[in-house]
Amino acid sequence: MNLPPICEAFVLHFGEMGSRWGINRTVGQIYAVLFVAERPLCADEVVERLGISRSNVSMGLKELQSWNLLRQRQIQGDRREFFTTPDDIYAIVRTLVDERKKREIDPTLSVLRELLMQTPGSDEDKHAQARLREMHELIELLTNWYADVQKLETERLIQLLSLGSKVVKVLELKDRLFTLPGGKAGNLGRVANQNSND
C-alpha cells in the first residue's frame, strides 16, 4: 500500500469496517482512498495506492457507482476518468442511507405486507403474523421519520439532531401553553399523529 501513514491507517480501518457491512474490504478501501484524496483520482492511481489489480479496481468502482457514491470527472485532453467522493459528507451519508433503504428496507416492507395479507393456516402462522405486524409498524415508524427528516436542509437537520431528546421538553412546554386549563390533559399524542400535509 503506497500511501502516507494517516491515510493508510484510515484506509485499512475503513476496509475492515466495510467488510463487516455487506461491502467487501477492497471496495471499502477504494472508497476510503477517494475520500481522503486531495483531488479526483483515476483508476490507475487507485491501483498504485492500494497495490491491487487493475481489474479489481474496475469492479470496485462499478460497485460504488451502482451505489451512487461517486462523482466522475473528465479532465481536458485526458481520456481517463477521474473519481471522487462528494465533498459534502452529509450528502454521502444521505445517499448511503437511501440506497440501503432501497435495497434492504423496502423489499422487507413489501415481504411483510404480503405476508400480513395472507390468511394464516395455523395458530403458529397466526402468532407469526402478530409479530410481523409489530415489526412492520416499527419499520414504518422509522422510515417515515427518516423520509420526513431527510427533506430538511443540512443546517436544520444538525439543529434537530443536536437537540436530541430535549425536543420532548419543548413539546411539553408547548402543551402547557396551548392546553386550556380544564381542557384535556395534553395534545402531544394528537400532534404526533398528524400527517405531514401542512
Place this chain on the structure above:
Amino acid sequence: MNLPPICEAFVLHFGEMGSRWGINRTVGQIYAVLFVAERPLCADEVVERLGISRSNVSMGLKELQSWNLLRQRQIQGDRREFFTTPDDIYAIVRTLVDERKKREIDPTLSVLRELLMQTPGSDEDKHAQARLREMHELIELLTNWYADVQKLETERLIQLLSLGSKVVKVLELKDRLFTLPGGKAGNLGRVANQNSND
C-alpha cells in the same frame, strides 16, 4: 424446512437480509424462527424447523447470545435450555443498535481520534485529517443524538419519531414566542448547542 408457510417465508427473507449485513444466513434464520415462535424453543426444535445440523444451531445461538439478543429460560424438570427473543420489539432494536455501535462505531471513533492527534507528515495527510475531522464530527453528532434519544421511554420515543421534521416548526414557534421583539433574531442555535445537563 419444517415450518408453516408464513413463518417459512419470513425466515427465508430474514436469513437473506442477515447475510447482507455482517450476520450469516443461518444465524439470521435462527433468530427469525425464535422471533415468530409462540413459545421458547430448545436447540433441537430449531434443528427440526430449519433442517440444519445440531452443531450449527449451537454455534448460531452462541453468536446471538454474544449480541445479547436472546432470553434463556429453564423449564422445571427439563435439562434443556429454551430460547426466545425479547417480547418487546423496541428492546430488540435498541440492543441491536447498541451492539453495532459498540462493535463498529466506537472503534471507528477511537481510530479517528487517534489519527487526528497525529502530526501530518505530508500535504496528503494534512488534507486527509481535514476529511477525517468532518467524519468524526458527523459520527459524534449522530451518536450523541442516539445516546440522548435512547434514554426516552418507548412511548415518548414513538411520539418524537412520529413528529419527524415537524419538530422544527415547534421550535420556530417557541422562538417566536420567547424572542422579545427587538431582541436577537432567534435562539434555535443556542438551544441546539446546550448540553444535556438539565
Place this chain on the structure above:
DNA sequence: CTGTATTTTCAGGAAGTTCTGAAAATTGGA
C-alpha cells in the same frame, strides 16, 4: 480506417466462510 490508450469482462485459482459429523465436555439425577 488503424493504432494506441484505456476500461471492462470473465474463467479459473486463491482465500475465506460456513456447515457437518464425530468426539469431548458438561450437567444433574440416581
Place this chain on the structure above:
DNA sequence: TCCAATTTTCAGAACTTCCTGAAAATACAG
C-alpha cells in the same frame, strides 16, 4: 460415584466470495 441427556468443540468437506491476468471491448487521435 456412574450414567445418560445435552451441549460444545473442532478438523476438514462443501460452498461462496474475491482477485487476478489475459482477452475482449471501447474510445478516440491521427
